[in-house]
Amino acid sequence: MVGSAACPFCAIVTGDDSIARVVYRGPEITAFFPLEPATQGHTLVVPNRHVSDLTDLTPAEIGDLGKAALRIARAIRVGLSPDGLNLIQSTGAAATQTVPHVHFHLVPRWSDDRMTLRWPTGAAEDDPAINQTLATIQSALLQETDAVSTEDRRQHLSFIQAVITRMSQASSSSKSWLLPIVTATYGYAVTGKSILVALLGCLAVLVFGLLDANYLKQERAFRRLYDEVAAGSPIPAFSMNPTLASPEGSGSNYWPDWPDVRSWAVAPVYGPLLLSGLGLVIWLACR
Known part of the structure; x- marks a missing residue:
């Protein structure tokens, strides 16, 4: 596991990465371009606190991330006029997360860009299995307490x-x-x-x-x-x-x-x- 001292995103948050292209830096959230943007305006939005897993974020941090992502998405729409936009978040190596610091990708899209996102055809489970999965998640959701401000x-x-x-x-x-x-x-x-x-x-x-x-x-x-x-x-x-x-x-x-x-x-x-x-x-x- 990469700690905050060795985390490249933490270096950007603290201002120690001199070549980082920072879009926005606030008390709780930082947004910047990745080293190799997938499309024009591709931006990463991260919490300033080092958190590796999405589920470890506090309700306040989720709120701050959502507000920052919305604000930057609007700026991208006004400044670049893309045909669409992807909001992508990956947690865990199986989900293609490579930097263990929670981050959201804001990816502006054009009909002729080089970005490819393909969903597999067909369902991953049959109907009985889907119903069982639904019941399992609903049961776990009921055990979750509502977030209290x-x-x-x-x-x-x-x-x-x-x-x-x-x-x-x-x-x-x-x-x-x-x-x-x-x-x-x-x-x-x-x-x-x-x-x-x-x-x-x-x-x-x-x-x-x-x-x-x-x-x-x-x-x-x-x-x-x-x-x-x-x-x-x-x-x-x-x-x-x-x-x-x-x-x-x-x-x-x-x-x-x-x-x-x-x-x-x-x-x-x-x-x-x-x-x-x-x-x-x-x-x-x-x-």
Whole structure:
């Protein structure tokens, strides 16, 4: 395999080939004449990044190549007025690729030019084989995820971050609501010597603790989703289903898990409050 250091097209892209006839040089794409043009105006369009296989191009690079090829094709049509034009791309030695750097040929055509392109006569497969090939490609196509633009991915991440922020705010609110409830119930239990009120305070701690642990669980799930989307994992665009990024797979479980309960944001807060309430109940019962 030829690396970028030894690639003749990379030398043209970087300007190290002094004899190259460059048609266009941009931040992402370069176009130039080959050493031996097949026809007048024959132009190669290449990505500036060294990529040997067509399928290794990014969606952005494909878009840049398409726009550059269209722009140059229009310039060829205006400047040379050809009778037609071939757009040719070859990947792999079996497809006659000789330079392992993705490139597109723009070949202006005239009815009396020397260029020859001959398609073989007859079908390569019989009808059953063609149908099987069709099904195979369609099946593989369904497994491909739709290309997501950078802006779409950024917006998707923004939506997920909004949910994470909301879960964090809900967790903070649960603690804020619980403190006056605990103060009131425990305080009244002491002054009124009421075990029932103390038990109500303990129940409030349990309920708010479970809610807070569940908020933490959901926040963690959406943080995993955020990481997966940011990494470019095959998650449907704008999906807000955190189970897609869950190691356990699909399915929803709204009860907090043990790691959520014993986390620093839950156990150190609700544990002492619950123990204080239970201690208060025992103290009142022993009086």
